[in-house]
Amino acid sequence: MNQINGLGRRGFLGTVAAVAGGMSLGWNVPAAQAQGAASAAANSAATAAGGVEVGIWAVVMPDDRVIVRIARSEMGQGTLTGLAQLVADEMDADWAKVQAEYIAPEVNQANKRAWGDMSTGGSRGIRASVEYVRKGGAAAKAMLIQAAAAQWGVPAGECSASESVITHKPSGRTLRYGQVAAAAAKLPVPDNVAVKQPSEWKIVGKGVKRLDTVEKLSGKLIYAVDLQLPEMLNASIAQCPVFGGKIGSFDAAKVMGMPGVRHVLRVGDDTIAVVADKWWQAQTALKALPIVWDEGPNANVNSASIAKHLESGLDAKEAFVGLKQGDAEAGLKGAAKVVEAVYGTPFLNHATLEPMTCTAKWDGTTIEVWVSSQNGDASLAAAAEAAGVQLANVKVNKHHLGGGFGRRGQQDYVRQAVLIAKQVPGRPVKMIWSREEDMQHGFYRPITMAKMKAGLDAQGNLVALHARLSGQSILAHLFPARLAGGADPVQFQGWNKEEFGYQAIPNILIDHAMRNTHVPVGFWRGVNHNQNAVYLECFLDEVALAAGKDPLDFRLGLMGQMPKLRAVLQAAADKAEYRKKLPAGVFRGICANYGFGSYTAAVAEVSVSKQGEVKVHRIVAATDCGYAVNPDQIAAQVEGSFVYGLSALFTSENTVEKGRIVEGNFDTYEVMKLDQMPKVETVVVPSGGFWGGVGEPTIAVAAPAVLNAIHAATGKRIRTLPLKHHDLSHA
Amino acid sequence: MYPLGNSAAKGAGMIKLNVNGRVHDVDAPADTPLLWVLREWLGMTGSKYGCGAGVCGACSVHIDGDVLRSCSVALGDVGAGKVVTIEGLSPDGLSHPVQKAWLAHEVPQCGYCQSGQIMAAAALLKAVPKPTDDDITAAMQNICRCGTYQRIKAAIHDAAKGGAA
Structure with missing residues (x-):
């Protein structure tokens, strides 16, 4: 990010052609505009098409369509629509005439990143944009009203706007947004506009x-x-199958005569591309190409050796501390009963x-790329670096x-495309x-294990908890500079002071023995919350049962410091009628988690046949994301x-x-x-006062809720995933 | 890896292919997967590449009314078969009952698998106009990584009722 800012402060007029609703638009975005100076949309395709920028977040068309600019990426999570809702609401635009379009990364870059961060991960797409996009919408509305008022020669305070129509209240006169947009675009963008109250x-x-x-x-x-x-060629690549290995040799002559083949290229030192x-x-x-790989130092690593490596961390003396409260060691020593279990995920x-x-296309001086990316800024920087050119x-x-x-926050594939294009200039x-x-060749969800220990007093109260994580760090692989004194704070997702839901436990120690492997790891939807929630939420079930307590009551009793988490778990339990008996053979499991700024909980209803076949009949899932921008998309x-979380529970794994x-x-x-x-019933309980994420937080509660139900059904406590390796048959 | 049928002819040459009611002369080897003929020789990219192994269903098309995975059908094996792709399912891309139901239920998330899901659902409804839940689960074996299955099921039921519009 620093690099982007450092290289990008050059400020030039950016012109982009954007496609909105099948129509081609263009516009100029002067750098000064972001600072509130007048818009200057002259001499652009937008002027020709009659659309004008009102502020930087919306283009208004003569037919009143409002085209909202989107800086984040849309990958199915609905952020594009949610952001457009936020801008359009503040504008009091007619939603039926709202469309959206991406702002190009180089335009953002050339304008001091006026549209903010393009990174779309960590469930931040909406919650990290809400302040400035709403202000942008409110500013556009103020400009449109000001323009109408000026046209009428009346004070702006006598005018109001609704559904893209401005009304002068005393006279009843009206003007549509499309009629005043051109005048509005010439006005200064107001700095301090108030945004609506949620009730509005x-x-x-x-x-x-x-x-x-x-x-x-x-x-x-x-x-x-x-x-x-036009003139496009196509490439397929082979990367050294062993991570860390390189190209040894290959025999291009063997395939150059095959239909359509143009080039066989080296892409860096570990990748070969066939261009046809x-x-x-x-x-x-590519499949016919004889390749010898230099497999390097990792060619003998396998899943068993990695497991051994991780096991060495479970009792290691050295570990990074993520959360410490009281004295867990003493608490465990003094406990009437100690429960212990080891968990693992692949x-x-x-x-x-x-x-x-x-x-990618290289013309000798500039590089152009076309990409599905979770981070337009990062794609721009990666393309520049790989091509050896300035961001401009x-x-x-x-x-x-x-x-x-x-996955698409990483830019490895952008770099490769650029390295290929540079060897095939002009096309x-x-x-x-x-x-x-x-x-x-992914960036895999990291492999981890956890040794969980709990101490109960004579009354069955949980008085001490020690969770020892052992496993791979994402930051150590991707962003070693972000490690804090060697520790990876991301490892403690859900288990840090801010997020840990059970701080009523008097003695807590959560620590991490970092055990990295040669396998690349990255941010997998929900990230480390997923594994940590399996370890904690299944173990808490074990502890509750050892204490002779109901798993729901046991949890609710420990959540005093986090009332919103308790409320969301209660909401799920209420909707699932937790206190009511289920049909014979069907069993419940529950789970709660706080992550990505949102509170989530689930109740699973599961049966397991005598032969061990699992059927998930029903899931009740509750979410408190503060404000719910689009409840239907939250449900989606x-x-x-x-589906994502239970795939990981039942069947998915990568082995080495x-x-x-x-x-x-x-x-x-x-x-x-x-x-x-399973049938999923979503309960959205937005309690207001904060903006939480949506795309990721629920994954964490999927697997533990079902695992806890499976235990209730079978008496079998599964502690390593995926389930396909376990025999769940029972008497 | 690519189970491409028993096509004997491997050499290049014009092969006639009927797609969405139009006959094309395709200059591709007979063992080229139909998916890549559609995408690269005919420029029709609605059918998606997901696995190339007949597992995910993103490339699903109809051939003489049956839903097939075009990544695993060789061009030379299509013969006189009439291929219908997502581009040819309805004249406007919206008016097939399945497309209408998909819109009403807001089925797509990223949307990448939906061409294949829609083609599979359309074939199911043609064969079984009023499918039960079991009919749907048996017929709909396409992968959706975003996890839109619940809405797919509801939308198919709705399309069967003729109710979604």
Whole structure:
């Protein structure tokens, strides 16, 4: 980020062509405008089309359409629509005429990042944007009213706006936004505009339809993988299957005569690309290409050796402390009863259904890329670095993502596309990873284990908890500079002072023995909350049962310091009628978690046949994200979170043999299909006063709730995932 | 890896292919997967590449009314079969009952798998106009990583009732 800021303060007039609702728009965005100076949209395609910027967040068309600028990425999570709701509500725009478009990263860059952070991860897309996008909408409304008032020669205070119409109250005269936009655009952008109180919202808080659905029903939406450009070539790549290995040798002559093949290229020191007229030709030739890899020092690493490495951390003396309260060691020593258990979870690929893809074109001085990225800013920087040019010589075309889940925050595939394009100047080259390449070269959810210890007093009160994590650190792999004295604070997600829900336990120690491997790790939707919640929430069930207490009552009794977490767990329990008996053979499990600024809880209703087949009949999931911008999209994220989270519980894992990932496709990396989808009932309980995330927090509660129900059904406590390795048959 | 049928002809040459009611002359080897013929030779990118192994269903198309995974069908094996892709499911891309139901239920998240899901659902409803839950779970074996299955099921029921508009 520093690099972007450092290189980017040059300020030039950016012109971009944007497509909104099938219509091509362009505009100029002077750097000064972000500081509140007058808009200067002259000499642009926008003027020709009659659309004008009113402030920087909205373009108003003569027919009153409002096109909201979006800086974050849309990968299915609904952020694009939610952000448009926030801007449109403050503008008092007619929602039926609202559309959205991406702001180009280079335009953001050239304007001192006036549109803010483009990074779309950590469930921050809306909650980290709410202040400035709402102000942007409110500023646009003030400008439109001011322009109308000036036209009428009346005080602005006598005018109001509703559904894109301005009314002069004393005279009853009206003007539409499209009629005054040109005049409004010339006014200074006000600095200090007030935003609405929640009680005044008309569009925010409603489950309005998404703005981007129609094109997804007809096959017309162009994902990065679908791009077709004149003169375009296609590339398929092979990366050294062993992480850390390099290219040894390859015999290009063997495939150069194959249909369509143009080039066989080195891409850095560990990747080979075949470039052909068509991707299928490139892929066919790549498979026929004789390659010898220099597998490097990791060629003998396997899952068993990694497990041993992690086990060494469970009782290691040295560990980073994430949370300390009282004296856990003394508390355990003095306890009447000690409960102990070891848990573990595997590496997991994000497995976006659209594989990593990027198109790049090098013309000798500038590099242009077309990409599905979770971070337009980072794609711009990565393309510049790989091409060896200044940021001003880069153009990034953002496409909707065919899934992100954290994977597309990394820019490895952008760098590769640029390195390929630089060797094929003058023609765009679209690189598509095969599924196998995608599966075996991810940034995996880190492998971790946890040794959990709890001490109960004679009355069954939980008086001491020690959670020892052992496993791989994301920051150590991706951002070592962000380690704090060697420790990875991300490892303690859900388990730090801010997020840990059970601080009524008098003695707590949570620590981490870092055990890194050669496998690249990254931010997998929900990140470390997922594993930590499995360890803690299943273990708390074990402890509750050892104390002879009901798992719900036991938890509620420890949540005094976090009343909103307690309320959301209670809301889930109430909706699920927790105190009522279930039909014979059906059992409940519960779970709660606080992460990404939101409180989540789940109740699972599960049966397990004598033969060990699990059926999840019903999930009740409650979410308190503070303010609910679009309740229907929140429900969609909660429903989807159970598919992502329960895939990880039941079947998904990546294993390592001979230094490489074993699973190559969805036949071995199994994910949930429709037949396993439980009925998910979403309870949105927005308590107000804060903005929490939505896309990730529910994943954490999916697996533990079901695992706890499985224990209730079978008496079997499963402590290592995935479930497919366990025999759940029972008497 | 690519189970491409028993196509004997491997050489290049014009092969006739009927897609969405139009016959194309395709200059591709007979063992080229239909998916890549659609995407790269004909420029129709609505059918998606997800796995290339017939597992995920993102490439689902109809051939003579049956839903098939186009990544695992060789061009040379299509013969006179009539291929329908997402682009040809309805004239405006919106008016098929399944598309209407998908819109009413806000099914898509990222949307990448939805071409295939919609083609699978359309074929199901043609074969079984009033499907039960079991019919749906048996027929809908396409992967959605965003997890839209609950809405897919509801939308299919709605489309079967003719209720979603």
